[in-house]
Amino acid sequence: MIREIIDNEDLYAYMLKAKGLSGRLANKLCKLNINFENTLHTDFDYMYLDNILRDSNESVHEEKDLNKLKSIKETVLKEEKELKENAKIFYAELIRKDIHWTHLSKKDYPNRLKNIGDPPLLFFYKGKLPEEERPSVAIVGARECSPYGEKTARMFARELSSAGVQIISGMARGVDGISQRASISVGGNTFGVLGCGVDVVYPEDNKDLFEDILKDGGIISEFNPGTEPLRTYFPSRNRIISGLSDIVLVVEARKRSGTYITVTSALDQGREVFAVPGRITDALSDGCNNLIVAGAEIAVNSEAIIQDLRNKGFKYVNGSFVGSHKRDINNNQIDDLVFNSSGSVENSLEDILLSIISDYECSLDTIYQKLGDKYSIEDLSISLVELEMDGKIIKKGSRYISNI
Numbered sequence: 001m002i003r004e005i006i007d008n009e010d011l012y013a014y015m016l017k018a019k020g021l022s023g024r025l026a027n028k029l030c031k032l033n034i035n036f037e038n039t040l041h042t043d044f045d046y047m048y049l050d051n052i053l054r055d056s057n058e059s060v061h062e063e064k065d066l067n068k069l070k071s072i073k074e075t076v077l078k079e080e081k082e083l084k085e086n087a088k089i090f091y092a093e094l095i096r097k098d099i100h101w102t103h104l105s106k107k108d109y110p111n112r113l114k115n116i117g118d119p120p121l122l123f124f125y126k127g128k129l130p131e132e133e134r135p136s137v138a139i140v141g142a143r144e145c146s147p148y149g150e151k152t153a154r155m156f157a158r159e160l161s162s163a164g165v166q167i168i169s170g171m172a173r174g175v176d177g178i179s180q181r182a183s184i185s186v187g188g189n190t191f192g193v194l195g196c197g198v199d200v201v202y203p204e205d206n207k208d209l210f211e212d213i214l215k216d217g218g219i220i221s222e223f224n225p226g227t228e229p230l231r232t233y234f235p236s237r238n239r240i241i242s243g244l245s246d247i248v249l250v251v252e253a254r255k256r257s258g259t260y261i262t263v264t265s266a267l268d269q270g271r272e273v274f275a276v277p278g279r280i281t282d283a284l285s286d287g288c289n290n291l292i293v294a295g296a297e298i299a300v301n302s303e304a305i306i307q308d309l310r311n312k313g314f315k316y317v318n319g320s321f322v323g324s325h326k327r328d329i330n331n332n333q334i335d336d337l338v339f340n341s342s343g344s345v346e347n348s349l350e351d352i353l354l355s356i357i358s359d360y361e362c363s364l365d366t367i368y369q370k371l372g373d374k375y376s377i378e379d380l381s382i383s384l385v386e387l388e389m390d391g392k393i394i395k396k397g398s399r400y401i402s403n404i
Contacts, residue, residue, distance in 0.1 A: 250296070
């Protein structure tokens with residue numbers, strides 16, 4: 001249900017954005033616990049001299065940032081009354097159109113997106129946002145894709161969606177739209193990121209997709225509602241596609257294409273890139289094959305992507321990702337899983353360990369703290385190694401996760 005209360009942070013987010021505050025600078029302020037309203041009462045000269053805003057490796061850029069912040073602050077203070085009235089009208093129109101919004105100082109702002117280098121200060125959406133606890137994969141590729149690309153995009157989207165993965169894409173013709181339709185066909189959640197306003201259907205022949213996505217997904221854009229699509233907006237849009245994702249999968253792409261902008265953004269953001277290999281004589285596969293040569297992971301099936309997401313710590317139960325990351329286990333929870341009402345151990349050590357690790361991510365130390373009076377640390381270590389060799393569990397750092 002859309003938020004109907006417009007608070008001061010909403011107003012000042014609009015005002016600062018209208019006067020040129022970038023998402024990168026806004027995020028820096030938020031990380032310093034400076035909200036948008038307090039920005040107008042912050043002494044940036046003092047903060048700079050106190051090294052809070054400075055970075056020794058980027059001193060020139062940081063000085064430019066300082067001057068930019070001071071200029072924006074002064075402009076907003078001069079025009080505060082008028083800007084605030086404009087902001088109220090703007091948000092009232094969003095409410096009328098049933099358009100949601102969020103910004104960097106809101107709790108519902110996606111953490112994945114907040115942690116990229118240049119997140120949007122303020123963005124808009126219809127429907128809902130991706131769930132934080134479930135993994136997301138961006139599927140991107142050629143607009144004029146081949147039958148092979150179409151079949152492959154559909155296969156990956158269906159299999160990943162059936163495994164509980166959220167699909168992110170740009171709703172463009174070709175691979176984007178094909179993968180999002182395939183996700184919907186198996187009851188999956190998909191999210192379209194636009195290079196225009198969230199109330200603008202583009203391309204027009206995707207009107208049915210636009211409507212279907214909103215049934216259990218969302219349409220997202222950093223551009224104001226009503227903004228028409230322009231070529232210059234799409235590179236900016238692509239960084240959000242990769243920013244909302246844990247992995248970017250390239251299905252089919254030419255050597256020089258817009259898909260490479262998404263890939264570059266993904267790499268800059270620390271996202272893993274998978275590419276579907278194709279025939280070396282096919283120009284539509286040049287991009288993917290070159291990505292693989294450059295070090296991208298090879299995507300020949302969805303299992304490799306699912307395993308990578310499991311290794312990232314997303315909870316995977318009975319063949320599907322569920323709504324929370326695995327968490328460390330505490331002693332009371334071990335009691336519930338291992339001991340019967342009389343306090344004696346019910347199952348074999350292997351069963352006990354599998355029972356614990358299937359639901360929780362935990363370390364040897366955590367298990368030993370509770371089971372130490374029943375089993376030695378040597379017994380536990382040997383059993384864990386055997387389970388790992390059998391492929392039933394995976395060790396991630398000092399913690400174990402289920403592989404069943």
